[in-house]
Amino acid sequence: MSDLSMYSHYTSLELRRHPHGVLEVVMPGAGANKSGLSTADANMHRELADIWRDIDRDPETRVALIRGEGKGFSAGGDLGLVEEMANDFDVRARVWHEARDLVYNVINCGKPIVSAMHGPAVGAGLVAGLLADISIASKSARIIDGHTRLGVAAGDHAAIVWPLLCGMAKAKYYLLLCEPVSGEEAERIGLVSLAVDEPDLMPKAMEVATRLAQGSQTAIRWTKYALNNWLRSAGPTFDASLALEFMGFAGPDVHEGMRSLRERRAPDFPGGAPF
Numbered sequence: 001m002s003d004l005s006m007y008s009h010y011t012s013l014e015l016r017r018h019p020h021g022v023l024e025v026v027m028p029g030a031g032a033n034k035s036g037l038s039t040a041d042a043n044m045h046r047e048l049a050d051i052w053r054d055i056d057r058d059p060e061t062r063v064a065l066i067r068g069e070g071k072g073f074s075a076g077g078d079l080g081l082v083e084e085m086a087n088d089f090d091v092r093a094r095v096w097h098e099a100r101d102l103v104y105n106v107i108n109c110g111k112p113i114v115s116a117m118h119g120p121a122v123g124a125g126l127v128a129g130l131l132a133d134i135s136i137a138s139k140s141a142r143i144i145d146g147h148t149r150l151g152v153a154a155g156d157h158a159a160i161v162w163p164l165l166c167g168m169a170k171a172k173y174y175l176l177l178c179e180p181v182s183g184e185e186a187e188r189i190g191l192v193s194l195a196v197d198e199p200d201l202m203p204k205a206m207e208v209a210t211r212l213a214q215g216s217q218t219a220i221r222w223t224k225y226a227l228n229n230w231l232r233s234a235g236p237t238f239d240a241s242l243a244l245e246f247m248g249f250a251g252p253d254v255h256e257g258m259r260s261l262r263e264r265r266a267p268d269f270p271g272g273a274p275f
Helices: 042-057 079-087 089-108 123-131 158-166 168-177 183-189 198-214 217-227 229-233 235-248 253-262
Strands: 014-018 022-027 063-068 113-117 120-122 134-138 142-144 194-196
Touching: 014 198, 022 042, 022 198, 042 079, 042 089, 042 123, 063 123, 063 198, 079 089, 079 253, 089 123, 089 235, 113 123, 113 198, 120 123, 123 142, 123 158, 134 183, 134 198, 142 183, 158 168, 158 183, 158 229, 158 235, 183 194, 194 198, 217 229, 229 235
Parallel strands: 022 063, 063 113, 113 134, 120 142, 134 194
Antiparallel strands: 014 022
16 A cells, blocks of 8 residues: 555544545544534644645645545534634634635645535535535435525635536525535536435546546646636635635624524524624
8 A cells, every 4th residue: 555654644534545546535424423424623624724735745646536434425614613713813713714725725736636425515525525626426415505504604615616516596595595405406507527326426436536547647637727717716706705704703693503503493693784
């Protein structure tokens, strides 16, 4: 098995090498929390932002494949981290920087990225899932951008890529209402590249990753670079959405959003907004 020493400082993500230069990035689920889903605590959030720079520099990796483990792809942000962000300016500023890096590092990673999404796909993991160059979902996957349910603007990756993938009308419907999108529907509206039956998810994702790894690396990477200029051109839109999201973490609605999630009830947000 090839050396993984350059990734030895990663403690939340698991890395596995496969033939032909495929690097598997696993967000652990079993044991991560009672739900068996991977949650992005402070360490996981930082590692999800940083990993793409190391993959870009890794001479043994041609393609990265990111997946979740356990009952789903990712469960979103840890509420403890959200509470810290709401109450501590320094934490909020640090996580804002990481959230910005996560999006731009995925976009600017020279190696192609494949995602394999099953079960719930929410939060920081979903950023990589939908910004991946080839996104594959099980038909039963549940893709959810949960920002407005929490009481903050849909920042992260949403404004930069959802309108491009599925159109503005669908993007507004799903992002404003926090409606879940099944993998099958996500493929129909263009939000993901492909939807397959769940037993076929990993075989198909590995097949795609292997085909990319065996292709012309200059041709594939340069095509990715050119196509991602569409995303880079939306950078100002993303920067504004992320700033508004993190402004929301300093406001009152996020506290009601957190309480309602912990109490498993619908939120009761106050009326009105300053903008």
